[in-house]
Amino acid sequence: MSWYPEVLNGSVRRVVATAQNGLEVIRLGGLETEARPSEFRVVEREPMFRLRRYFADEAADGSRPPIVLVPPMMMSADVYDVAQDQGAVGVLHAMGLDPWVVDFGSPDTEDGGWNRTLADHVVAISDIIDRVHEHTGREVHLAGYSQGGMFCYQAAAYRRCKNLASVITFGAPVDTLAALPLGIPEGVATRAADFLADHVFTRLSIAGWMARTGFQLLDPVKTAKSRIDFLRQLHDREALLPREQQRRFLATEGWVAWSGPAVAELLKQFIVHNRMMSGGFVIQERLVTLAELSCPILAFVGEVDDIGQPVAVRGIRKAAPRAEVFESTLRAGHFGLVVGSAAATQTWPTAGEWVRWREGLGPRPETIDEMTYEDQPATETGVSVSDRILHTGASIAEVGVGITRGVLDITSHTMRGTRELSAEAIRVLPRLARLGQIQPHTTISLGKLLAEAGARSPKGECFLFDDRVYTNEAVNTRIDNVVRGLISTGVRPAERIGLLMETRPSALIAIAALSRIGAVVVMLPPTADLSASVRLGGVQTIITDPDNLRSATSLGVDVLVLGGGESRVLDTEPDSATIDLEKIDPSQVKLPAWYRPNPGRAQELAFVLLSRSGGHLEAKHITNHRWALSAFGTATAANLGRGDTVYSIAPLYHSSVLLATLGGAIAGGSRIALTRGLDPAQFAAEVHRYGVTVVAYTWTMMRELVNCEDLPIGPGHPIRLFIGSGMPRGLWLRTMKRFEPARVLEFYASTEGAVVLANVSGAKPGAKGRPLPGSTPVRIAAYDPIRGEYLVDEQGLVRECGVGEVGLLLGHATNNEAISGAMRGVFGAGDAWVPTEHLFTVDADGDFWMMDEKNAVVRARRGPVFGQPIVDALGGIERVDNAVAYGVPVGDEELAVVALTLLPDSSLSAVDLADALADLEPAQRPDLIHVVPEIAISNSYRPRRSALKAAGLPKPGVRSWYYDPEKDGYRRLTRAVISELKERGSRALTG
The missing domain is CATH 3.40.50.980 (Rossmann fold)
Structure with missing residues (x-):
């Protein structure tokens, strides 16, 4: 038993050492390490910040590249100098750099600190870049950790990279909704953030201790493990001292307060609306997008970072398509990226090597790679399952806890599975309910909806124009x-x-x-x-x-x-x-x-729209109910929400803009973006700068954008949807190909009455879709377009068309409409229906297809020829740019003629035409087809027939063809054929 006294003495010494060290921790908050902060000088002082320059005397000659380090809003500037030999400023200085650190202070100790906004921080960083540039005469490398990295991206975009050599970030999320902490479903997160921004942080700020506790709760396993490790080694002072500065910083000293307005703005712009990805975030009434970043970027990615998760950090690759983007990946969590041994041996040396490389002072660091971005499934965060299990499982084993955040995160995909459905239902159901409640005397109008939006969210963004937000x-x-x-x-x-x-x-x-x-x-x-x-x-x-x-x-x-x-x-x-x-x-x-x-009131007249139909100017009367139907219908079909920016490239006087674009955005609570005109370069710039998610078009308007070969808009664009009416099928397909993965939502809406059809699924390009919920019931009435008469049955009632039969589209007359033109006793005694101007057919699935305007049908000897199916069929030829069908009188009848324009350096053959039109019945194929230099379009981008029709028959030549029914194909149009047509009418073609 000779060993017993030694063991007893060792245990006593351990107890005494634990007691002594524990008392020191209680009295002083930690162990005294005798470490001192690095030398710095405050060279600029403003109410928003103090700018520290470290080792200022050694950098006075301007030979060292300046790097400005930005802390997160909730963390002390000392995060970059936790220990001189291991902290950022010490390592970077030792590598020949000139480190500067931004100190925002703490809002609870700064004058006006509680009123600071997120924009105040971004503008301050922009100001700091100018000042450092002035002090050093050199371009600045801007670096930021976590939210400080987000600030860096935003400030760089705000100033369009002026005086910036590069941007460096550490665990800074960009695609914030791609991977949320705790595996929270996107819909839950956005609704919670929206509520907190509107109702909590407008009244409440976050104290430093609240910030510390909140971030520790994001990783409770690691927090508990760190505390238990500290207690287990409390007797061994030498083992604790190397990490004591880091522990004290993260446990108590490193956290500062957040101002409520800044948190609210952060939640609104970058959680609810994810505008780091889409663009269109607002800094002091200026619209900004990361797509304008052009300087080199280095992003540090933590493999097991569950706060700045890898997929969220890598969003910068998609958000900044013009920039060179590199990444450096470390096996570290969020705090380990910048504080601790991994940061001292990997993060800061790599950051220093990056700066030296960009300055031409050294080789490219071996630990960086060009960043790539791949869309991830909704259940993926970029932290692999194996890494998460190992990281979380090891922590569980060491700490001894059962259910942790890691386990919850692994199973969180179950909750995410229903996020799209729940989010859509929350938006759609109230709109449909409100539509159903509208009665003739209900007050509803454009002005009323804008007033409601103002009462609901006074500081909410209503519309954008010329880079300003209102x-x-x-x-x-x-x-x-x-x-x-x-x-x-x-x-x-x-x-x-x-x-x-x-x-x-x-x-x-x-x-x-x-x-x-x-x-x-x-x-x-x-x-x-x-x-x-x-x-x-x-x-x-x-x-x-x-x-x-x-x-x-x-x-x-x-x-x-x-x-x-x-x-x-x-x-x-x-x-x-x-x-x-x-x-x-x-x-x-x-x-x-x-x-x-x-x-x-719903039944009262709100608007009068003027347009030409059949060569005549007509006035179309829009009631408040008709406007509200289009507004709520568009918002529902397009699933518009507060995160959308609806961009109109059509003029306000166009019916689809007034009814669908403007109305849908107001009803959906979306931002409205107006532009001065259709210009491809301006379109591309504004799409990114405004964060446009929905683009409104009319007719062939998208041609100018799709045909622009050097349109400066790439795969990372934020557009998810094009909405409008009248787009030809061929242009529809080209638009989806050019702006993939965006879809097209095509509407048909009668100007008077309440008929609204929408191709919501987009599965059948060219179809007008089905009636929207809340719109009036529709039927297709049997109709003879040549005689202009309805076809009746034995009882004298109008016959309803069957599947595939062409007739006139009618909408049921509702009590909400003051309609002068309603027909009564149509399909039954006492019923009332409002005729549209268009002929339709419906397929076996219940989808409606427009065939033609009733006054534009070609009155051929063989019967009516409908123009829209011909245009859609020819639009399937990729070389065809635009097409219009019309009738040319020959004798007492008309010939069906199609004029085409082609894309540059393109040609057509008779075989191409025959193949494209093969699915049409011979009687529905055009008699003549010719290529023309251009097709005139109206102010609303609708192809004009009048000039082509007035010009008569096409000229013979190598780009004109006629249909030969005996050969069932198209042949070159010659002078002999033209002469025969003029002499015999259409008998040469119809037999």
């Missing part, structure tokens, strides 16, 4: 001011007011202000029919902008001028009775007793 609060204030100006000039409810304006914010404001008064907006397109449009629309007063002022004053009606920017000049005649609404002081206008905001 909040709901600012928009509604402007609307109310314009309302006062309009009322002071005599505008009253139900009065018809013409709107002649370019696409600009003031046009949207004018529409909303008239809606808020209850006046009727007559949308005037700037065409040669302007005088006729004013007469047909019953307009006595026009609201215009400076660009259209001279045209407006020539119409002999009262003119009100709105908008035009700060440098506006009104070009009017000296005796013009024009009123400048911008000169009216709204505070001096007393509202009359009759004024009630947003009085419009």
